[in-house]
Amino acid sequence: MTLIENLKKFIFAVAAVIVCCIVGISAWNKPATVSAATATRYLKSVETDAEGWSWNGFTLVANEQASRVWETGTYSASATGEYRYKGDYLEIYGYKGPEGGEISVEIDGVAIETLSLKASADTYKALLGSYETSYGWHTLKITSLTEGKWHSIDYIKIDIGKEAYCANYNLALVGNILCSVMHPTGGGNRDLNVVRNEKVYEVGVSGVGPLQYDSYNGSGRGYFYMGYTFTEELTFSRLVFQEGETWFDGGWFADGDVKVQVQTNSGWKDVTLVSPVNYPVSDTRADFGQNCEIYTFDFEPIAGKAIRLIGMSGGSSNFVSVAQIEVYSNRDALTLHGGYDYKNAVVFEPQIKPVDEDPGQSSSSSQPSSETQSAEKSSAQSAASQTPAEQGGCNGTAGAAALSSLFCLAAATAFIKRKNTPDKE
Numbered sequence: 001m002t003l004i005e006n007l008k009k010f011i012f013a014v015a016a017v018i019v020c021c022i023v024g025i026s027a028w029n030k031p032a033t034v035s036a037a038t039a040t041r042y043l044k045s046v047e048t049d050a051e052g053w054s055w056n057g058f059t060l061v062a063n064e065q066a067s068r069v070w071e072t073g074t075y076s077a078s079a080t081g082e083y084r085y086k087g088d089y090l091e092i093y094g095y096k097g098p099e100g101g102e103i104s105v106e107i108d109g110v111a112i113e114t115l116s117l118k119a120s121a122d123t124y125k126a127l128l129g130s131y132e133t134s135y136g137w138h139t140l141k142i143t144s145l146t147e148g149k150w151h152s153i154d155y156i157k158i159d160i161g162k163e164a165y166c167a168n169y170n171l172a173l174v175g176n177i178l179c180s181v182m183h184p185t186g187g188g189n190r191d192l193n194v195v196r197n198e199k200v201y202e203v204g205v206s207g208v209g210p211l212q213y214d215s216y217n218g219s220g221r222g223y224f225y226m227g228y229t230f231t232e233e234l235t236f237s238r239l240v241f242q243e244g245e246t247w248f249d250g251g252w253f254a255d256g257d258v259k260v261q262v263q264t265n266s267g268w269k270d271v272t273l274v275s276p277v278n279y280p281v282s283d284t285r286a287d288f289g290q291n292c293e294i295y296t297f298d299f300e301p302i303a304g305k306a307i308r309l310i311g312m313s314g315g316s317s318n319f320v321s322v323a324q325i326e327v328y329s330n331r332d333a334l335t336l337h338g339g340y341d342y343k344n345a346v347v348f349e350p351q352i353k354p355v356d357e358d359p360g361q362s363s364s365s366s367q368p369s370s371e372t373q374s375a376e377k378s379s380a381q382s383a384a385s386q387t388p389a390e391q392g393g394c395n396g397t398a399g400a401a402a403l404s405s406l407f408c409l410a411a412a413t414a415f416i417k418r419k420n421t422p423d424k425e
């Protein structure tokens, strides 16, 4: 009896160990979930006054506190806004406050959730909701639900993917700021993000110093650098530097000592310029001409996880003023200083190939459906017109119309509701 009982116990223990091992192994084999916090997002902002939106019952309203000083709102119920995009992740930003009503969010005709815009205090540029989808074409639809309450959308952000982003947009907006003087003490702006706020200053303008960054901190002569770091390796081929205001005691790099460096696996490397930059070789204000001049550093493509502008700080107070630093993978991408405007339709396809890509491989890597092809074709035609405003026609009404509702349904997948902005009340 005891022997049998012991045998039973032994068999049970062995079985338990086997079960534990199987559970353990299967848990171990389970692929790690890539959390949104660690995945690199290539988020492109799309303001509500940008091309491609279809608003019905919403009105564009000027608001100094809104992104790009415009928001799109309504006090009526049943007003709608639609936007067609290609990507795998979306964030919606807008107003929350005492006047806030409710909005419904649909993607590809599927109701995702109802969002309350009510909060105890007025909050602008609030993250209202974020949504993950499969990568592909999707249609976002926002509907106001509360008569007599305020519903206002300011902008959305879309993860358009690394390839499309790098082919067309300023990498400054997907990096983190790198700077030798993180806490300047002069008259410049203390928010380092002013160097990537996509603001282009008129050459020769003055009185804008407080809006720009300057590296003054009273520390004396030394190297100053500013640029961006990235979470993964990217290829760079252009850096556009708009200087800030210059002053009697500084605001420039001294004696022409300024260059672009990229942080490669073997450390910081000087880029190889493909055209001269013509930065003044002087340490005297009079030689620096007008304020806010633009210097474009074009160089042979180089890969790395960071890029910076570096040189000797100038003037008797040893500082450098910076209005804006743009960085591009692709030298053919339209720069802010070259005419890119936030209202331009988003280019969802890598119309302009990133420099590190094999064009042959890339064009055959993903064979889209016939309907996607037609949309891509219309987009390519738009891009070929050379009019920035017409680029990315995929997103416009014509592009959307070219896609049948059948395709919309085919593209619809399980939508994962992510998170709402916690109320700051």
Ligand SMILES: [Ca+2]
Pocket: 047, 048, 049, 066, 067, 068, 069, 070, 071, 154, 155
């Ligand atoms: Ca806006």
Ligand SMILES: [Ca+2]
Pocket: 243, 246, 288, 289, 290, 291, 292, 293
């Ligand atoms: Ca100048």
